[in-house]
Amino acid sequence: MRYPFLGWTGQTIGVTAPSSGLPEALHPLLEEATLRLRDRQMAVEIGQTVWAQEKAQSASAETRADELNHMLRNPEIDAIIPPFGGERAIDVLPYLDFAQLPEKWILGYSDISTLLFAITVKSGIATAHGPSFLEMRSEEWDETTTAWRRVLATPTGGTVTQWTSTSYQTKWNHAERPARYMYHVDxxxxxxxxxxxxxxxxxxxxxxxxxxxxxxxxxxxxxxxxxxxxxxxxxxxxxxxxxxxxxxxxxxxxxxxxxxxxxxxxxxxxxxxxxxxxxxxxxxxxxxxxxxxxxxxxxxxxxxxxxxxxxxxxxxxxxxxxxxxxxxxxxxxxxxxx
Structure with a gap:
């Protein structure tokens, strides 16, 4: 296995949409998440695919793959975190050169796990199943969510521990924001x-x-x-x-x-x-x-x-x-x- 590494300071996060992008009504959520990462001393580079959504995809499979490949090969981008999941990540797989993929973290879940699974199985490069980019738009992060930074900053040979959360959210409510965290834990x-x-x-x-x-x-x-x-x-x-x-x-x-x-x-x-x-x-x-x-x-x-x-x-x-x-x-x- 080969493990990417994401340091603690001066890192740039690439945001691309290999599955679904955001309809216009959700653009403010992306902008808010961007501000939260910048507050935490991380730079953010957002791709063009993120801003669109049509026919259950952000763009054509070729366009989605091209942008993902560009971010993977760009040495100025240190990790990639898609905005969220979707439905059609499987379309992108034939356009990836798994033998030439660089060691760079990709973090996400839902349909993004289609991409993560294929990359690890085909290339032996570790991938991370965890919070999406939009789930980082909270002013404060709970301990479970925050762990993505500890995990991605663990060096090869190192060990990282995560514990059970105290409480969780049973359903989403985007209309109301709790005082401290974005999740409505109940x-x-x-x-x-x-x-x-x-x-x-x-x-x-x-x-x-x-x-x-x-x-x-x-x-x-x-x-x-x-x-x-x-x-x-x-x-x-x-x-x-x-x-x-x-x-x-x-x-x-x-x-x-x-x-x-x-x-x-x-x-x-x-x-x-x-x-x-x-x-x-x-x-x-x-x-x-x-x-x-x-x-x-x-x-x-x-x-x-x-x-x-x-x-x-x-x-x-x-x-x-x-x-x-x-x-x-x-x-x-x-x-x-x-």
Whole structure:
């Protein structure tokens, strides 16, 4: 594995939209996030794709890829953080030269994880699943969100720890801004183990948004066995997933497809982010899905973690060696960049 590095001072963040851009009504949010990063001594360079959105994409696949490639190769840009996710990041993958990608952090989630997953699996370059650019528009950052800076500033060989948040946001409300933070936290966080006797697991992190990365199975961008053999020295994989909208049965089908594709053959455990998705179908619940997956794979299952669309969320590094420990309010995730 190869790990990028983002120092603490004088850094420039590139903002490009490899999936969705912003309609005009959301432009003020981008401008606000830009000011917040500048307040924290970071420069920001915004690409043209960010300002537009049509037909569920910011621009054509070629245009999106060109701007992303430009920012990746520009030595004056130190990391790339898209504004948010979207629907069509998969279109960009054929236009990337994975053998020539520079070591530079890309941070994001939702549909951006399609890009992150493919880059790590194809190139062995670590990528970061965590807050999007628009989620940095708060005057103050909670401890969980703030961790993205510690994570991206961890050198190769170093270890970084993140802990469970205290509380989280169950739904978005852009019309009102809380006094200190941008999130409307309204529920208590509790990381959970499906089997209380199996509260710890270690492996190489890999995963993303279930509804988008599932489409990489069976493609050159989802060759997990090759990644396991050539990039992580056949060490076990600690999977993580978050779901945005899928029902319980849709999540079930996606996970069973991954089982059949062999994605979990080398798994040491599977982490799931809390979600408002996973709606019960007839009497088949999201918890039933986790229990079915446990029976199929035999590995420990952890759920309701700080991952995904109910922030705040951890910054998880694809390819990093990680250990998850479920221990109540002291639950933690340790990542080592080796």
């Amino acid at each position: 529920a208590e966080t509790q990381w959970k183990a499906l089997d209380q006797t199996r509260s710890e697991a270690t492996g190489r992190l890999l995963g993303g948004c279930l509804e988008t990365i599932r489409h990489l199975a069976g493609t050159p961008y989802g060759d997990v066995r090759k990644f396991w053999q050539t990039q992580i020295d056949e060490e076990p994989i600690l999977w993580y997933f978050e779901a945005s909208e899928a029902s319980a049965t849709d999540i079930h089908r996606s996970l069973m497809q991954m089982v059949l594709a062999g994605w979990f053959d080398q798994a040491s455990g599977i982490l799931f982010g809390r979600t408002a998705a996973g709606q019960t179908v007839e009497d088949y619940t999201l918890l039933d899905v986790y229990e079915t997956l446990s029976e199929k794979t035999g590995v420990p299952i952890f759920y309701d973690l700080d991952i995904g669309h109910q922030p705040p969320q951890l910054t998880l590094v694809n390819g990093a060696l990680a250990t998850i420990r479920i221990q109540g309010k002291d639950s933690r995730l340790d990542m080592t960049f080796r």
